[in-house]
Amino acid sequence: MxxxxxxxxxxxxxxxxxxxxxxxxxxxxxxxxxxxxxxxxxxxxxxxxxxxxxxxxxxxxxxxxxxxxxxxxxxxxxxxxxxxxxxxxxxxxxxxxxxxxxxxxxxxxxxxxxxxxxxxxxxxxxxxxxxxxxxxxxxxxxxxxxxxxxxxxxxxxxxxxxxxxxxxxxxxxxxxxxxxxxxxxxxxxxxxxxxxxxxGGTDTDGDGIYDKDDECPEQPGLEEFNGCPDTDGDGIEDRQDACPEEAGLAEFDGCPDSDGDGVADPDDDCPEVAGLAEMNGCPDTDGDGVRDSEDECPDEAGPAENDGCPWPDTDGDGILDKDDDCPEEAGPAASNGCPEPTAEVISELNEYSKTVLFDFNKATIRTESEDALQSIVDIMNEYPQTIFHIEGHTDSIGSEAYNEKLSRERAASVENWLSEHGVPANRLTSEGYGETRPIATNSTDAGRQENRRVEISLDKDREMKDNSEEEEMN
Missing domain, CATH: 2.40.160.20 (Porin)
Incomplete structure (x- = not known):
């Protein structure tokens, strides 16, 4: 006993x-x-x-x-x-x-x-x-x-x-x-x-919490979570943890924020580097709206269309390469950054234009003038952004109306010849001024000979007009 x-x-x-x-x-x-x-x-x-x-x-x-x-x-x-x-x-x-x-x-x-x-x-x-x-x-x-x-x-x-x-x-x-x-x-x-x-209570998962009180009877868990697991030990049970394998924060539903930038790692494209929410957690050091990982110039602000780099001005003419039709050669904005003919070039063009001959009282160009005109074409094509103006002039013999008509037709003949032989038509303008712009006296044969001429100049008015229309469209 x-x-x-x-x-x-x-x-x-x-x-x-x-x-x-x-x-x-x-x-x-x-x-x-x-x-x-x-x-x-x-x-x-x-x-x-x-x-x-x-x-x-x-x-x-x-x-x-x-x-x-x-x-x-x-x-x-x-x-x-x-x-x-x-x-x-x-x-x-x-x-x-x-x-x-x-x-x-x-x-x-x-x-x-x-x-x-x-x-x-x-x-x-x-x-x-x-x-x-x-x-x-x-x-x-x-x-x-x-x-x-x-x-x-x-x-x-x-x-x-x-x-x-x-x-x-x-x-x-x-x-x-x-x-x-x-x-x-x-x-x-x-x-x-x-x-x-x-x-003898039933504890299927062996976690010390009987099935009747275990909300996760098939998975070993913790008493504070009624038998449900907290795999990563972050104090958030797996059922409510968006990242059950990684310890995280309650504010991110149990997911970590490794770089501390306020963007949870699953939503952070750059989880190891602190960044901005608007960049999905990636940094933008220069603040140009292009994330550093995609920015070829992360320390210099630049547009996305240029991979985050500032637009260069290779020729230093004040016109960015993206807007510069001649990025390797300096030129004014009026010619889209391309160089313009100098006074010497214009003088050379006019030396050739002086030799252009027409049939008597007609706008037909004489055959012997073609070499001079071809030289003009070659010079003009060296300045692909420049618009040239062809001017027709006469002496004072004849009526003013007749002279104006003849000068306009002769200037148009030169314009047409040049456009047919390699100069784009949109880079040429022409006008006849008759007897209104003499460069010598009309009292002598020699003076009248000088006044009967074709001159070439830069079409500044055309360039200014085109730029003004472009600005209005923008």
Whole structure:
């Protein structure tokens, strides 16, 4: 008996520190230990016994109690509040009703099916139990007494109360009525009190949290997250963590911001370098709106169309290469950055133009003038952005209207010849001025000869007009 007490004490220590739940589907097993009392008196049978429930609580006169652990039980949850329980008890009978006997041995094994009302009471600490079952009881023989060997099967009914101190530990009180049909005088009550330990809960993922309380029963997790995991240990459970494999911040739904620029790494095209939100987390050092990784000049502001670099002005003429038709040669804006003919070049053109001859009183160019005109073409093509103006002039002989008409037609003839031989028509203009712009006296043949001429100049008015129209369009 002393050894049995030690075993029970060890069980108390083990189960007392084990995290288990009240007996249910997730915690199906329970072990009970305690003491029992056998009372033959208040069963309503023949004398020397009393009527049913007579002196039911008279423990001093009628109860047989063994002063040691005398009851062990093992129970298994079946479902829907039902529990199957196997109980073994031993005792020593000194009182048989109102009679004294000499230390009869008492052994019993009972199987019952119990129903717990705890679920109906909101799973609180108070747990009423009713049960029905059967058992086998043996009471030892005593010579000279009416009591002989009792070896019989009983039909049992019981009422019990469990008082749950915690999720795994309860005080258990029970009263069981054992009815023996063959030996009516052996019918008795058996009362017991003890401790019940619940264990064996289902923990599918082995995280120490039983499935009934585990919101992630298939994944090992943490108690603070009701059994759900926090893989990266950032304090944000995986179910709410947009980056469950990387420790991050709550403000970014659990994702990291490695460069600290306020853009979470999954949304950051440059997660290792601090940048701007409008650049998806990439830097723009020169602030030109082109991210550094795509900016060929990250320290100099420049437009995206030039890969983030400022437009160059290779020839230094003040016109950016992108707007400069001659980026390798300096020239004025009027000619789109291309060089213009110098005074010497214009003088050379006019030396050739002086030799251009026409048929008498006609605008037809004479054949011997073609070499001079070809030289003019060659010079003009050296300045592809320059617009040249062809001027026609006459002397004062004849009417003013006739002279104006003839000079205009001769200037147009030169313009047409030049455009037909390599100078784009949009780079040529012509006009006739008649006798209005003499360069010598019309009183002599030599003077009139000088006044009958074709001159070439730069068409400044045309250039200014084109630039003005372009500015209006922009």
């Amino acid at each position: 002393k050894h049995l007490s030690k075993i029970v004490l060890a069980l108390c220590l083990v189960f007392g520190f084990t995290s288990v739940q009240a007996q249910d589907a997730d915690n199906p097993w329970a072990i009970g230990i305690g003491v029992n009392a056998v009372d033959f008196y208040p069963t309503g049978e023949d004398a020397p016994l009393g009527d049913m429930f007579d002196d039911y609580f008279n423990a001093g006169d009628h109860w047989n109690v063994l002063p040691a652990v005398s009851k062990l039980s093992v129970s298994r949850y079946i479902g829907a509040g039902f529990v199957g329980e196997l109980t073994g008890t031993l005792n020593q009978i000194d009182s048989y009703g109102d009679r004294s006997v000499s230390d009869l041995s008492y052994y019993a094994a009972d199987l019952s099916f119990d129903y717990s009302l705890r679920a109906l009471l909101n799973d609180g600490w108070f747990d009423p139990v009713i049960g029905l079952g059967g058992g086998y009881t043996w009471i030892g023989e005593q010579e000279g007494e009416d009591i002989s060997n009792l070896d019989a099967v009983s039909l049992n009914g019981k009422l019990g109360l469990n008082f749950w101190f915690s999720d795994n530990l309860a005080l258990s009180l029970e009263s069981k009525y054992k009815n023996f049909f063959d030996v009516e005088t052996a019918t008795h009550f058996q009362h017991s009190a003890g401790i019940k330990f619940v264990f």
